[in-house]
Amino acid sequence: MVPKTECVGIELSDRSYDIVIGTGLLDDGASLDKLPAATTALVVTNPAVSKLYAARTLALLQRKYRPVLLIELPDGEAYKDWTSLNLIFDRLLGAGCDRKTLIFALGGGVVGDIAGFSAACYMRGVPFVQIPTTLLAQVDSSVGGKTAINHPMGKNMIGAFYQPLRVIADLDTLDTLPERELSAGLAEVIKYGPIADDAFLHWIEANLDALLARDKAALAYAVKRSCEIKAWVVGQDERETGLRAILNFGHTFGHAIEAGLGYGEWLHGEAVGCGMVMAIDLSQRLGFVDAAYAERLTRLIERARLPIRGPALGAERYLELMRVDKKSEAGEIRFVVIEAPGRAVMRPAPDAMVRDVIAAHTA
Missing domain, CATH: 1.20.1090.10 (Dehydroquinate synthase-like - alpha domain)
Structure with missing residues (x-):
């Protein structure tokens, strides 16, 4: 029997947050409980994940936020770079997003790392939430606040420690994982x-x-x-x-x-x-x-x-x-x-x- 929801807390003083683990979380409005109000929500994802989970995620977020924007980045570690990072900034600036924007990272480790780094940088920091859809992201990269992009000379060499407000790990997303x-x-x-x-x-x-x-x-x-x-x-x-x-x-x-x-x-x-x-x-x-x-x-x-x-x-x-x-x-x-x-x-x-x-x- 799988418990519907379990929480693991990360204790970091005023940066503490919960990792919410369970099934059906992308359809459960309780996943958003106590998250702050925002002028705009931006979902960062890639085409493969978007095809599977963007509609459900947008429907979930629209219960609480208006407007909810979406950006799809190229898929793969090779695209965790300055070019993709600037695509996020272009979307944020083009939509007139302010410091009360809330970024949601929907995807695996690449999406989580680059979306988190964009949140750390945009207007010197806006809040973000991790929604990891791969096992690797759920057990590691979405947790702990490491955000980064790669450099040709080294992996994750350009980045920041920047904690999310929450990690929402829906185990159902692992059903579609290659x-x-x-x-x-x-x-x-x-x-x-x-x-x-x-x-x-x-x-x-x-x-x-x-x-x-x-x-x-x-x-x-x-x-x-x-x-x-x-x-x-x-x-x-x-x-x-x-x-x-x-x-x-x-x-x-x-x-x-x-x-x-x-x-x-x-x-x-x-x-x-x-x-x-x-x-x-x-x-x-x-x-x-x-x-x-x-x-x-x-x-x-x-x-x-x-x-x-x-x-x-x-x-x-x-x-x-x-x-x-x-x-x-x-x-x-x-x-x-x-x-x-x-x-x-x-x-x-x-x-x-x-x-x-x-x-x-x-x-």
Whole structure:
């Protein structure tokens, strides 16, 4: 039995908000309860999501807001850039939108990131709400206030910490998610086990088939527990000065894959899944976990239908890309590694060791 609605709170003083998780939320006016009045609401989405959910979202918002505008951005990570950002600003300015405009991000991680960044910038900040429609967005990118666009030299390098007023995660939107996108989202679910909750990792191993089959009860628990862990981390370190960096387990290698191939060739979750295989190998080589644990995590990632071998960009290219990662300091790459099951730390590693990891896990 799937509970209709559950809430996970993120405690950030006057920027606190709820993540609302359930089914039928796009048809439920209660999703908008206590959101502020606005002169205009703007829905930012892409053509694929618009075709499926724009009409329902507009009907929902029109119960509370007039007018409700819509903009469709090009679909894909390759379009998370200045050009798409300016399309949002053109729409806002063209409609005469003021500081009481409310932006709604309807889509996956790309839409959420770029819509959130536009909200952070427009008139020095207007409120926004996340309506994530992919598993990856529901368990990770919509939560915590990271907003950004990409630069050709690095992923998410231009952005701001800017919290939404609410996250509305309607599990029904996962029914239309392509299989590849579902697996990509599972990468972000899986990461929470090694970094913070070994019992959750055991649960994922036992319930992975149900998650792949889109069992609503399993998905509801996976989304809720993932959000609880992220809320706990973000509540302690909103701006990633320390603890929050553990949420990037697998991302240093993963972002290098995305940038090296060109954004959009691999999905973000696919790159993170492969990145976790590399990161757990690095954790083992640094002496933190044993081979059995590294193999256990690798097999789970493979069962989730994620790649476990990266593209052959060459070790030097990987290192070059990782040195512009946001976690690097003075050119020294700092990796999220697993110190023990359920506990992650940030550590540097010798370049020679990193080259060996890359050689072991690239095609």
